[in-house]
Amino acid sequence: MFKLPDLPYGYDALQPTISELTMRTHHDKHHAAYVNTTNQILGERGETPSSLEDVIRAAKDKGEQRLFNQSGQAWNHAFFWACMAPQGGRPSGALAEAIAQFGGLDQLKSKFVAEGVGHFASGWVWLIADRSGALKVTSTHDADTALVHEGAPLLVCDLWEHAYYLDYKNDRKGFLEHWFDTVANWSFAEQQLQAAKGQGQAYRYPAPQA
Ligand SMILES: [Fe+2]
Numbered sequence: 001m002f003k004l005p006d007l008p009y010g011y012d013a014l015q016p017t018i019s020e021l022t023m024r025t026h027h028d029k030h031h032a033a034y035v036n037t038t039n040q041i042l043g044e045r046g047e048t049p050s051s052l053e054d055v056i057r058a059a060k061d062k063g064e065q066r067l068f069n070q071s072g073q074a075w076n077h078a079f080f081w082a083c084m085a086p087q088g089g090r091p092s093g094a095l096a097e098a099i100a101q102f103g104g105l106d107q108l109k110s111k112f113v114a115e116g117v118g119h120f121a122s123g124w125v126w127l128i129a130d131r132s133g134a135l136k137v138t139s140t141h142d143a144d145t146a147l148v149h150e151g152a153p154l155l156v157c158d159l160w161e162h163a164y165y166l167d168y169k170n171d172r173k174g175f176l177e178h179w180f181d182t183v184a185n186w187s188f189a190e191q192q193l194q195a196a197k198g199q200g201q202a203y204r205y206p207a208p209q210a
Helices: 020-045 052-062 065-082 093-102 105-118 172-182 186-196
Strands: 123-129 135-141 152-158
Touching: 020 052, 020 065, 052 065, 065 152, 093 105, 093 135, 093 186, 105 123, 105 135, 105 172, 123 186, 152 172, 152 186
Parallel strands: none
Antiparallel strands: 123 135, 123 152
C-alpha cells in the first residue's frame, strides 16, 4: 500500500522559517495519519490501486468524500514537502518569464500571500499553470487538491493551522511571507511548469508497495 514518503531534507532543514517541531509533528503525525487512513479504507475494500492520483480522481468522481479527503491530504502533503527546499532560490528560465506576467516576483508574492490570508479556514494556496502556460494563484478548501482541477500545480503552501501555529501562532500572513521568501522551491516549480508543457514528468506520489 501507500508509504509515507520521507522528507526530501532533514526535519530541521527549513529552520528558522519552519521549526523542527512543526516539521516532525506535521510529517510524522498529520501526514502519516492521512496515509494510514487512506490505506485502511482501501484495505477494507480489498482494493489495490496502482497510483494515489487514481484513488483521488476516482473518489472525487464517485463522491466518496472520506476517501477523497484522506487521499487528497496524503497527496497534498507529499507535494508540499517537494515544494520546499532549505535554499529555495529564485525563479529562473521559463518560470521567471511566466512570473513576469504578474509584474515580477514581488507582485506574485503579494497575490499569493493575499490569497492565503483571505482564504477562510483550512486549505491550500496554489500557484498553477493553465494549458497555455499562463500562471494563476488560487486556493482550495480542506483536502481539496489542484490535482483534480483545471491547470497544473506548480507550488503549494499549507494553510491549515497545524502548518504554522506552533511557530507563528495566528500570524498566517507572517508565515506565508517568510515561506515565500525563504523556502519556496522554485526549481521544483519550474520542473512542474516544464512538465505541464510536455517536457519531463510532473510530480507523482510514490507508487504503492505490495
Ligand atoms: Fe498540513
